[in-house]
Amino acid sequence: MSDQTRRAFVKRSATAAAGATVIGALIASEADATTSEPVVAYVRGSQISVMTGEREVTVRDRRLAAQIIRAGGN
Amino acid sequence: MSSHREAPAISKDPVADNTDTYAFVSPDDPDTVTIISNYLPLEAPFGGPNFFEFGDDVRYEIHIDNDADGAPEITYEFEFQTAVRNPDTFLYNTGPIGSLDSANWNRRQFYTVTRVKNGHRQLLGRGLACPPCNIGPASTPNYASLAAEAVHKIGAGHTVFAGQRLEGFYVDLGAIFDLGDLRPFQNLHLAAMAAAHGVNATHDFSVHSIALKVPKHELTRDGTAPKDPMAGKSVIGVWTAASRRHATIRNAGTGSVHEAGNWVQVSRLGNPLFNEVIVPLGDKDRWNSLPAQDDAQFVHYVEHPELAGLLPVLYPGVFPNLAKLTAARADLVAILMTGIPSGIVPGFQNFTGSSPADQLRLNMAIPPTRRAAAKALGLIGGDPAGFPNGRRVFDDVVTVELRAIAGVTYPLVNKSYTPDAAASLVTDGLGANSTRYLPHFPYLGTPVGGYQTKPLRAA
Numbered sequence: 001m002s003d004q005t006r007r008a009f010v011k012r013s014a015t016a017a018a019g020a021t022v023i024g025a026l027i028a029s030e031a032d033a034t035t036s037e038p039v040v041a042y043v044r045g046s047q048i049s050v051m052t053g054e055r056e057v058t059v060r061d062r063r064l065a066a067q068i069i070r071a072g073g074n
Numbered sequence: 075m076s077s078h079r080e081a082p083a084i085s086k087d088p089v090a091d092n093t094d095t096y097a098f099v100s101p102d103d104p105d106t107v108t109i110i111s112n113y114l115p116l117e118a119p120f121g122g123p124n125f126f127e128f129g130d131d132v133r134y135e136i137h138i139d140n141d142a143d144g145a146p147e148i149t150y151e152f153e154f155q156t157a158v159r160n161p162d163t164f165l166y167n168t169g170p171i172g173s174l175d176s177a178n179w180n181r182r183q184f185y186t187v188t189r190v191k192n193g194h195r196q197l198l199g200r201g202l203a204c205p206p207c208n209i210g211p212a213s214t215p216n217y218a219s220l221a222a223e224a225v226h227k228i229g230a231g232h233t234v235f236a237g238q239r240l241e242g243f244y245v246d247l248g249a250i251f252d253l254g255d256l257r258p259f260q261n262l263h264l265a266a267m268a269a270a271h272g273v274n275a276t277h278d279f280s281v282h283s284i285a286l287k288v289p290k291h292e293l294t295r296d297g298t299a300p301k302d303p304m305a306g307k308s309v310i311g312v313w314t315a316a317s318r319r320h321a322t323i324r325n326a327g328t329g330s331v332h333e334a335g336n337w338v339q340v341s342r343l344g345n346p347l348f349n350e351v352i353v354p355l356g357d358k359d360r361w362n363s364l365p366a367q368d369d370a371q372f373v374h375y376v377e378h379p380e381l382a383g384l385l386p387v388l389y390p391g392v393f394p395n396l397a398k399l400t401a402a403r404a405d406l407v408a409i410l411m412t413g414i415p416s417g418i419v420p421g422f423q424n425f426t427g428s429s430p431a432d433q434l435r436l437n438m439a440i441p442p443t444r445r446a447a448a449k450a451l452g453l454i455g456g457d458p459a460g461f462p463n464g465r466r467v468f469d470d471v472v473t474v475e476l477r478a479i480a481g482v483t484y485p486l487v488n489k490s491y492t493p494d495a496a497a498s499l500v501t502d503g504l505g506a507n508s509t510r511y512l513p514h515f516p517y518l519g520t521p522v523g524g525y526q527t528k529p530l531r532a533a
Contacts, residue, residue, distance in 0.1 A: 040321040040334045051321050051335030 043068050076243045076471065077343045078115030080350035081358035084341045088114050089129035090316040092341040093281055094243050097312040097434045097464040100287055101442040102514050106233075107293060109136050110285045110467070110518065111314035111343075117207075117238070117280040120524030125166050125207035126238060126282060127183050128154040132316050133337050134284055137366070139311035140295040142427035144367035148293065151188045152236065152284055154204075156181060167206070167213050174203045174223045182206075185236055187228055187286075199228030204237040207280075210525025218520045225515060233287040233515060238280050240519035242467045243346070244508035247275035254381075254388045256476075258503040259496075262389050272503025278522045284314075285516035290438050303439040304416055309424050311413075311433030312464070313344035313366050339363055344432035345410050345462070346471040352379055352410070366431040369411065373430050376410055377402035381479050385500075393494045396481045405483040409462050414453075418486050422458045436464030445513065450506040454482065467517045468506035476500045 042049040046062040078093040079085040096110040111134065117126045128134065133153055137146035159180045160168070169178035183204040189196045205224040208217045225235045249255040249272070255263055257270040290299040293310050300308035320335030341362050343349070352375050353361045361372065386397035408414050411430035416423035424435040443449075443459040450470040452460025454477065461469040477483075480497035510519040 038323070038332050038334070040323060040332075042321060042335075049320070049335065051319075053334060054319075054336070056320060056335040 076346035083359040092343040095314045097436045098466045099442045112281040114282040119527045135315045144429035144431035149190045154185045208521045208523040210523045231289045235285045235516040239283040240521045241276040241279045242518045244274045244504045246272040246502040274508040280521040300439040308439040315342040369431045404487040473501040
């Protein structure tokens with residue numbers, strides 16, 4: 001994921017629904033600390049697992065999941 | 075094999091493939107227990123230039139259940155880090171390796187040991203050096219003493235070693251995987267051939283071992299060294315595992331890999347041959363991913379093992395009583411999943427309660443048997459210090475489990491059953507002298523050098 005794309009992802013995450021706030025906080029804190037640390041998102045239905053380093057947060061957010069799926073061209 | 079390449083997924087991931095687990099009261103230090111967990115099956119000793127090593131991307135684990143609930147109260151975690159001195163050569167070493175800090179050794183590995191006890195993490199050791207692989211007389215001229223440098227005393231009275239060892243598990247793979255052939259009895263097999271001696275297929279192969287010696291009192295639920303063999307607290311359940319990270323991203327054009335997320339178990343092992351022989355193909359990968367405390371769903375495979383049905387077919391007329399035995403095998407459930415309760419074998423028990431789980435169950439109050447008197451058949455050979463009371467490096471677990479499945483242990487739970495005469499005789503024809511061991515920690519033998527190895531010269 002390019003930096004530009006990741007920043008866009010972080011921005012969308014932070015302004016999404018309540019569940020996504022958790023994801024946004026995780027990603028934003030990682031992005032602030034080390035911008036070189038990639039973030040992996042694994043989407044199954046409305047469930048999103050966001051992994052950075054050894055940390056992993058899973059939330060259910062139908063709207064954010066749909067955004068990510070659309071971003072993947074689906 | 076014991077658990078070498080035993081499931082479809084892990085057979086493609088040897089660095090994480092947990093091949094054998096041992097747990098026994100240390101014969102030369104009986105206030106301690108030694109636990110050994112092996113990985114990387116069937117290492118050909120000449121397998122360079124990238125010789126075998128642990129995975130930096132794998133977390134290796136030893137689990138201890140000391141309160142009979144099937145879940146670990148103590149976990150030891152081992153994480154490795156590889157250090158390359160010179161990336162501009164293809165060589166593993168650029169001269170003889172005379173010490174673990176030799177400048178000639180180009181690709182070294184170090185590790186960290188962490189104990190998680192009742193949720194509390196404690197670092198027991200870091201920056202611990204592994205030995206190199208045994209390459210040959212020019213590269214590793216004094217290998218035994220070099221490897222001995224890699225035995226480390228670490229925190230809380232523990233001793234640890236992690237590195238290459240000679241395979242201690244002996245088995246006639248070539249015959250057994252050829253439709254259950256046992257060479258000493260193959261004249262009775264469907265595809266009858268003249269009876270022959272067993273062939274140790276693992277002869278001179280190596281593995282990578284993590285060996286940990288722990289004071290007994292560090293393992294019990296109440297922090298005391300057990301003295302009474304009939305006390306429940308004297309028994310611990312032991313199993314080992316390997317985990318990888320949830321996500322792996324391969325970066326095109328760089329050869330690099332990014333990993334992230336939680337640790338996810340990909341391999342585990344308590345009793346030898348459990349996932350290999352008891353669990354069918356369709357469940358093997360799932361079994362490897364589950365915690366031991368979830369094993370109740372696999373009890374029916376133990377109660378009705380496929381091999382017990384095959385033996386009478388493969389050896390016509392040899393196992394008539396086994397052929398008629400259709401009842402659930404409570405003897406095998408006790409041996410493999412709950413431990414043996416008191417009252418079955420006089421003076422012995424290793425029962426851990428009714429929660430079924432694939433664990434080696436070690437009664438730490440049973441003293442070790444001196445090597446000269448030890449029986450490789452363990453408990454069924456009259457030696458309560460051996461398998462299935464834990465497992466020593468030289469125990470003949472193939473023969474023990476063959477005989478148990480053939481019905482020799484069923485009278486322990488049903489005295490009206492008479493085992494077939496062959497049940498107490500079946501074997502793959504190998505024994506504890508099929509390979510070599512050390513009389514001291516880490517007990518598994520010194521691996522053979524690549525130079526000295528003659529491929530497939532099986533004993």
